[in-house]
Amino acid sequence: MNLDLLIKREPGEKMLLFLRRHIIVLLAEMLLIAVLAAVPVAGYFVIAWLWPALLTGPMARPLLVLAASGYYLWLWLFTLTTFIDYYLDAWIVTTTRILNVEQHGLFSRTMSELDLSKVQDVTSEEKGVLAFVFNYGTVYVQTAGETERFIFEQVHHPHEIRKQILAFMEEDRKRHAAEKTQ
Amino acid sequence: MSVTFPFVLVFIPYGLLVVGLGILATFAIYHLLHYGATARVSLGATIVFIAGALFLFGLTAEFLQGTDWRQPVIIAPSLPSLSAPAAKT
Numbered sequence: 001m002n003l004d005l006l007i008k009r010e011p012g013e014k015m016l017l018f019l020r021r022h023i024i025v026l027l028a029e030m031l032l033i034a035v036l037a038a039v040p041v042a043g044y045f046v047i048a049w050l051w052p053a054l055l056t057g058p059m060a061r062p063l064l065v066l067a068a069s070g071y072y073l074w075l076w077l078f079t080l081t082t083f084i085d086y087y088l089d090a091w092i093v094t095t096t097r098i099l100n101v102e103q104h105g106l107f108s109r110t111m112s113e114l115d116l117s118k119v120q121d122v123t124s125e126e127k128g129v130l131a132f133v134f135n136y137g138t139v140y141v142q143t144a145g146e147t148e149r150f151i152f153e154q155v156h157h158p159h160e161i162r163k164q165i166l167a168f169m170e171e172d173r174k175r176h177a178a179e180k181t182q
Numbered sequence: 183m184s185v186t187f188p189f190v191l192v193f194i195p196y197g198l199l200v201v202g203l204g205i206l207a208t209f210a211i212y213h214l215l216h217y218g219a220t221a222r223v224s225l226g227a228t229i230v231f232i233a234g235a236l237f238l239f240g241l242t243a244e245f246l247q248g249t250d251w252r253q254p255v256i257i258a259p260s261l262p263s264l265s266a267p268a269a270k271t
Contacts, residue, residue, distance in 0.1 A: 059189060062249045066192060069242035070199045073235060077203055080210050080231045087227070088217050101217075106209045109217070 007113065010096060016168055017093035019161065021154040022136035026086045033079050040068045081106060091152045093168060095175075098141060100150050114150060116172040118143045122165045124158035141165065184258035190251040207231070 047054050047064070054060040088103035098119070102110040119141055126137035137158035141150040155161060211228050218224030 058250060058253060059255065062189075062246055063192060065242060065245040066196045069238060069245075070196060072238050073200065073203050076231070076234050076238065077207055077210070080207070080214075080227070083227060084210055084214050087223070088213065103213065103217070106206060106213065109213075 007097075007099065009094075012095070013097075014095050015092060016095060017091070017161065017164060019091040019093075019152055019155045021086060021089060022134060022156045024130070024134045024136065025154045026083070029082050029086070030079070033075065033082065036075055036078075037072070040071055091150070091155070093165060095168070096172060098150055098165075112150075114141070114143050116169050117176060119165070119169055120144050122162045122169075124162035126158060139165070184256050186254050186256050188251065189249075189253045189255050191255075203235075207235070 044055075054064065085103055085105070088101065088109075090099075090101045092099040092101070093116075095116075097113050097115050100110070100112045104110065121140075121142040123140040123142070124137060125140075126132055126135070131137050131154075136154050136156050139152040139155060139158045139161050141152070143149060152158070152161065211231070214224045214227055215221075218227075
């Protein structure tokens with residue numbers, strides 16, 4: 001990720017973590033798309049069984065072909081947007097802050113950030129059989145604000161990430177303390 | 183009263199569908215190329231998408247070969263007759 005596209009970097013600011021949802025989440029969505037892709041095939045067999053004349057009719061056949069073509073083209077676009085939604089959602093931890101970049105569909109994109117120094121609590125959880133098997137879960141980053149918190153959803157190794165963020169916070173505090181004493 | 187039009191006009195709704203798809207795909211590809219983490223993945227996904235779409239268009243053209251686009255489509259509403267039934271002789 002080109003960090004400079006997202007934020008104006010402070011001097012010496014480095015990217016420490018770049019997180020996305022676990023790949024299994026994308027694969028589960030792709031499985032749904034595969035099921036949707038099978039629908040017209042099932043429809044074809046139903047038509048061939050109940051109304052075989054439709055498949056050879058001079059008008060019905062081209063109409064069915066165009067309908068199937070439109071359906072598959074839109075499904076293909078849906079596949080692309082599903083990938084984009086996965087690919088462009090990211091959580092970035094730098095030496096000074098945490099960035100939350102979220103893509104919602106095609107026309108909405110949210111970017112938010114919080115200082116590592118404002119983080120008060122980091123919690124991680126793995127919920128469910130799939131999450132346990134594939135080792136993914138949610139990391140909650142609670143700030144000093146009353147309600148503000150970042151949620152890293154379905155990320156790989158959530159407990160490891162929590163430990164890393166806590167370590168980065170500690171380093172950030174030490175650095176701030178050193179700057180104050182200078 | 184019936185309405186007759188050439189069969190080729192069925193391409194109008196299909197064309198609108200394709201135009202809509204093209205507009206949304208342009209936005210999607212723009213997002214991907216502009217915000218993507220690595221140019222290689224973004225470019226790869228774009229190429230795969232375009233290749234897939236072209237494959238679907240090609241397959242559609244293949245299946246539509248031999249279609250008589252000039253054949254007339256006649257839409258005749260089958261309204262119930264309001265006239266009195268003919269008297270039996």
